Amino acid sequence: MSVGWWACYCPSTAWRRLALACSACFRGCTKCPPSPEAHAAITRITALLNGGRDDLSDIALDMSDVPPFHQRVYEVARAIPPGRTLTYGEVAARIGEPGAARAVGQALGHNPFAPVVPCHRVLAVGARSGGFSAGGGVATKLRMLQIEGAQIGDAPGLFDGDGPLQQVRNSPDTLADKPRMGQQRK
Numbered sequence: 001m002s003v004g005w006w007a008c009y010c011p012s013t014a015w016r017r018l019a020l021a022c023s024a025c026f027r028g029c030t031k032c033p034p035s036p037e038a039h040a041a042i043t044r045i046t047a048l049l050n051g052g053r054d055d056l057s058d059i060a061l062d063m064s065d066v067p068p069f070h071q072r073v074y075e076v077a078r079a080i081p082p083g084r085t086l087t088y089g090e091v092a093a094r095i096g097e098p099g100a101a102r103a104v105g106q107a108l109g110h111n112p113f114a115p116v117v118p119c120h121r122v123l124a125v126g127a128r129s130g131g132f133s134a135g136g137g138v139a140t141k142l143r144m145l146q147i148e149g150a151q152i153g154d155a156p157g158l159f160d161g162d163g164p165l166q167q168v169r170n171s172p173d174t175l176a177d178k179p180r181m182g183q184q185r186k
Contacts (some may be wrong), residue, residue, distance in 0.1 A: 022055060055118075061074075061116060074111065074113065076095055077108065080121040082149075088104045088105050088125075089104075106176060108122055120140075165173070
């Protein structure tokens with residue numbers, strides 16, 4: 001039984017806890033190192049998250065359990081080069097479903113292949129960040145775009161002047177303004 005590289009390689013404490021919690025589902029499975037292909041993908045993803053440039057578009061994905069609409073959305077998202085973005089509406093139009101921007105957002109919110117399917121490269125209209133379901137939320141999405149050097153049209157860069165990151169940082173809803181556990185509000 002093949003369970004995919006994610007079940008064999010759990011680099012963070014959270015993933016290790018998840019693997020332990022799921023171990024009942026995988027009784028009889030033995031721990032094994034990732035296959036050479038999976039190891040190469042892990043190395044490339046790690047490099048990307050550390051600032052490397054890689055579109056990861058040649059990494060094979062098993063989408064047999066992914067709904068057809070989501071597959072079409074993921075195919076378009078994978079074609080967006082690093083440093084570029086599309087809007088949810090543009091993705092909807094490219095899959096032949098104009099007016100399905102919200103459904104595109106929902107599909108990307110269920111993306112099991114991030115960052116190989118780069119859902120962070122899809123923004124709301126007007127270069128607004130839209131949502132992001134990965135840990136860290138929108139701040140993570142914007143950080144990934146920063147790593148890729150994304151600039152949207154003629155607008156300021158994401159991390160310049162009044163660009164979207166500055167707008168997020170200046171928003172009253174940013175995590176930076178919220179007290180951490182055990183801290184008092186200022």
